[in-house]
Amino acid sequence: MPKNSKAKFEKLEKKASRFNEKEINIPDILPAIAMRSNVVVFPNTVMPFYVGREKSLYALEESMENYDQLLFVVNQKDPSIEEPTEKDLFEVGTVVRVMQLGKLPDGTFKVLVEGLVRAKRSKKSLDKKYFKFNIEILKKRYQKTKKLIALMRIVRDEMQKYIQFSRKLPTEALMFLEDMEDPDVFADLAASISPGTLEEKQSLLETLHPYERLEKILTLITKETELLEIEHQLDQKVKQRIEKSQKEYFLREKLRVIREELGGEEDAEIKELEKRIEEGDYPEFVKEKARFELNRLEKMSPYSPEANVIRNYLDWILNLPWNEKSKDNLNINHAKELLEKDHYGLEEPKQRILEFLAMRNLSKTMKAPIICFVGPPGVGKTSLGKSISKAMNRQFMRMSLGGLRDEAEIRGHRRTYVGALPGRIMQLIRKAKVKNPVILLDEIDKMGISFQGDPASALLEVLDPEQNKEFVDLYIELPFDLSEVLFITTANTLYNIPEALKDRMEIIEIPSYTNVEKFYIARDYIVPRALDELKTEKNKILFREKAIERIISEYTIEPGVRELERKIRAIIRKAALEIVNGKNRVYITEKRVKEFLGAPRIKEEGILEKPTIGVATGLAWTPYGGTTLFIESILFPGKGSLIITGQLGEVMKESAKIALSLTKRICGEKFSQVFEKSDIHIHVPEGAVPKDGPSAGVTIVTSLVSAIKKVPIKNNIAMTGEITLRGRVLPVGGIKEKVLAAYRKGIRKIILPKLNEYDIEKVPKEVLDEMDFVFVEDIDEVLKEALVSENK
Structure with a gap:
């Protein structure tokens, strides 16, 4: 800052206020000010800027005293440089005339200048104390063609759109362009209010022909207008959403107050569900999901269809046994006695069950195996599964897969469907009320494939010990641990089971029964069980051993004992009729078997009469x-x-x-x-x-x-x-x-x-x-x- 600047600049301020209309002669040498803002001063425009650096103050003083208030202003290439040199300045700038000068409280000066003409500076400053350059006035001759006039109109229209969307420019800025007919002045005025970076504005200043300048301005304005238009649309959408959310919030609060005043059932239901969620023994991810759905339920009308869907969903996830388990009975002797009591023979399946219980005694974390009983109908596959659950003290659930064609029966339906429900696996888990039941999947070889999917493929995840720890039902949408479920599957044949599914199961074959085995099964299991169902004394109906042998040899030829049981029950029904009619006791002999069942239906053709x-x-x-x-x-x-x-x-x-x-x-x-x-x-x-x-x-x-x-x-x-x-x-x-x-x-x-x-x-x-x-x-x-x- 020069010495005695206060008195000196007061004189300069007064001198600047005495503006005269005489013709301006621009000398070849002018003091210069380096502009470090992003504002570029264009000819034919009036622009304020601030002067505070010592070099700039010296140049301003020199301009006021010796150069008729004329200055050369040129922008810095990098506005962050505090003390620029000639290399840091653009070559093209604007010759301006100081119109007003005012001092601010912080010691800087606000200068209002009028842009006169473009000029190009020399490479080297003529003074070390401040910038002072030889300048060359830049002008371009042109003709006011129809093409130029049309371009002016396009720029004027586009500028109107830009000012309409822009919040930085007042609408009065357009008034200067409305009445302007001179293309050169019009282009400079448009350039001064158009958007752009410092480099883009400097490019406009260096463009001499007004047509080329207007083309660049049009490009800049069009690009910015498109961005502003998109921004305006987004603002409108955000505003609408905010207004909608505020309205919904107001209505919800009002509805809540009304419910509190009336003491409605819906509010009680919400509180009850909230209490169950917070006090129930659920994993944290289940509670988090339940809270989210409850929050949605609270916000919507209790009579909307979606509210019923959410209520059903909450009912399902809050009633599943996420942590409830039954305590296993791992007593080997107890299991052995029970299996012997319920089943004759079947040594291999019994031995495998006892081995599993023995392993559970040694390792509590062992994964449950997937057992597949394969054998003809009637050999006791399903009843063996019931005996396993009874021996282990677990809940027994049965699911028939015969004729199953819909994959959703296993995985469940998505909640987006009308009448959606979880799959039958999760339904059985809920019904069992424990997470470790015995689930018997009956007739696994009878599943089909249709346009509704392949249920056998859906079972792969259920029956894979490595995957079923986090089984996700499409309706429940939360991982459920099936690794502790003891899955038992049954099949008549292995040929119809896909290889990938068969690979996940331990196959135990249950063979056909011999006539000797059938005899013991009938005598020790079927007959006593059938007689127990009668509300009469057991010795009212007595079976002779020869009668049982005749039933087996002449009336049944199946590999299992289902038909044998039907024949025995048919005899007991006929004997019961005789007892009701007054007979004290009925003996089932060989002769009476034929009387009760008719002529033998098995006509042996196994041995021909002769070769x-x-x-x-x-x-x-x-x-x-x-x-x-x-x-x-x-x-x-x-x-x-x-x-x-x-x-x-x-x-x-x-x-x-x-x-x-x-x-x-x-x-x-x-x-x-x-x-x-x-x-x-x-x-x-x-x-x-x-x-x-x-x-x-x-x-x-x-x-x-x-x-x-x-x-x-x-x-x-x-x-x-x-x-x-x-x-x-x-x-x-x-x-x-x-x-x-x-x-x-x-x-x-x-x-x-x-x-x-x-x-x-x-x-x-x-x-x-x-x-x-x-x-x-x-x-x-x-x-x-x-x-x-x-x-x-």
């Missing part, structure tokens, strides 16, 4: 146990065609074709004319029943060779096995069921593949003691054993 040509007895496996098949072959005049009947599947048809080729090789050239001049018909009786499988090859070959060679087949022998074109006998499955089927039919000799020799270990001892097994590797061994003439 027969072309009829071989085969053994087959079905989902309902083993069975016997008679395969018949006959020849009649023809052209060598093969006829196959009996509703055989593709596998058995292929076996028949292989058997025919192998038979031609076995019979040799001697019988070639027979094959050429005869049609061969292979038939499996009971044509209404579909049959398929790879175990009939040996039986078909034996039947064909017998028919062609006219050699009878032994009537007391059955066989099973697949063959190759070379005559090798291949192993097959279901040996135990097939042996039991032959045993029930009265057949005591069976031909089996050599590789199935170890499978007979699973056959009950009482059956093994009465059976004669012949193990073969080649078809010649089969024919030697089966054909009458081959053994002579």
Whole structure:
């Protein structure tokens, strides 16, 4: 700041106020002020700025005293530089005339200047005390064309939009542009109020032609107007939302006060739910979700449909046993006694259950296994699951999967659907009221697939011990721990269970019962249980052992005991009728069995009356146990065609074709004319029943060779096995069921593949003691054993 500046600048202030209209002559050298604000002074505009730096004050003093109040103002490239040099300044600036000068309390001066013309400075300042440059006036000649006039109108219209949306500029700023016809002055006035950065404004100052300047201004204004318009729309939306929320808040408060005055039921319901949430034994994430839904319920009308959806949802999550568990009874002896009491035989399943209890005794954190009982109907799969739950002191829940086609039955429905409910797994958990029940998934092999999804795939998460710790039902939307649930599944066959699902389960096979086992089950379990249901003395109806044996042998042939139980109950009903009519006691003897049940329905065809040509007895496996098949072959005049009947599947048809080729090789050239001049018909009786499988090859070959060679087949022998074109006998499955089927039919000799020799270990001892097994590797061994003439 110069010395004695106070008196000196008071004179300068008075001098600046004496403005005259005489023509201004701009010298070649002018003092300069470096502008460090983002404001650029344009020609033909009036602009205020502040002067406070010492260099700038010296330049201002020099201008007032020696240069007729003329100054050269130029902007700094970087406004943050406190002491700029010539390199820090733009080259193009504006020559201005000081119109007013006023001192502020902080010692700085407010200067009001009028922009005169553009000018370009020299590279070097002529004075070290302040900036002083040689200047070159910049002017551009132009013509006022129609194109230029049209551009002025466009800029004027766009400027009107910009001022309308901008909150920084008053509407009066547009008045200066309305009456301006000079393009150069119009462009400078528009540039002074247009938006932009320091670099963009400096570019406008350096653009001499008004048309090019207006094009740049239009670009800047259009871009800023679009942004301001979007900002305005957002402001309006926010304002509307705020007004709406304030209105809703006011109405809710008013409604709350009205409810308090009336003491409404809705308020009591909300308080009751809130109390249950806070005082209940729930995980924190359940409480958090319940609070959120309760807050929504509180804000909406109690009569809206959404309110009912939320009430139902809260009812579900607050009634699920998130932490409730039943205490396991891990007493091995107790479990063993209970299982023996409820079930005869079934040693492997019983042993597996006892092993599980033993492991639970040693490790309380062990995950529950997924057990799958596989066996024919009526062998006790479901009742075994009930016994497990009773032995462990757990709740027992059963869910039938037969015919299930909708994935939502497992995972539940989303709450967005009308009538949505959780899946049946969560429904059973809620009904059990504990998180560790025994859940029996019955008939898991009977599930289907439809457009509603694949329930078998949905069960993967439920039955996977690594995933079911956080099972998420689509309705509940919260992870529930299923790892402590003991899942037991049942199936008649494994073939229909997807491999991925089968991999997650421990398979325990429950075989068919022998007649001996059926006898003990009937005598010790079925008869006492059925008599217990009668409100009479137990010794009113007495079963003789021979009567039970006759029921088993002549009235049931199933692998399980369900039909046996039905027959016994039918007899008890008829005996009960006699007691009601006055009889004191009814004895069920062999004779009375026929009287009560009628003529025997099982007509044994297992053993033919005598050896027969072309009829071989085969053994087959079905989902309902083993069975016997008679395969018949006959020849009649023809052209060598093969006829196959009996509703055989593709596998058995292929076996028949292989058997025919192998038979031609076995019979040799001697019988070639027979094959050429005869049609061969292979038939499996009971044509209404579909049959398929790879175990009939040996039986078909034996039947064909017998028919062609006219050699009878032994009537007391059955066989099973697949063959190759070379005559090798291949192993097959279901040996135990097939042996039991032959045993029930009265057949005591069976031909089996050599590789199935170890499978007979699973056959009950009482059956093994009465059976004669012949193990073969080649078809010649089969024919030697089966054909009458081959053994002579």
